[in-house]
Amino acid sequence: MQIRRSRRSMVMKRRARLDRCIRPINAIERKVRILKKLIPNSEYMGVETLFRETADYIVALQMRAKAMQIMVDALSASADE
Numbered sequence: 001m002q003i004r005r006s007r008r009s010m011v012m013k014r015r016a017r018l019d020r021c022i023r024p025i026n027a028i029e030r031k032v033r034i035l036k037k038l039i040p041n042s043e044y045m046g047v048e049t050l051f052r053e054t055a056d057y058i059v060a061l062q063m064r065a066k067a068m069q070i071m072v073d074a075l076s077a078s079a080d081e
Contacts, residue, residue: 025033035050036042039057042050
């Protein structure tokens with residue numbers, strides 16, 4: 001009986017310790033983690049740097065989209081002639 005109790009006690013203590021370590025992630029932390037997955041090379045950035053890099057990345061994507069649109073317009077105009 002003593003062995004069962006001590007083993008059960010150990011398991012309970014271990015579980016309680018894990019429960020303290022694994023806390024629920026709030027909405028902001030979850031969104032920051034998702035943003036880090038979207039922005040290249042941002043795994044180890046702080047939040048402030050991450051936001052700055054995100055803004056730069058958005059501008060770069062907008063420029064790419066404009067360049068592609070210009071290419072589409074030019075190619076479709078030359079195909080019409």
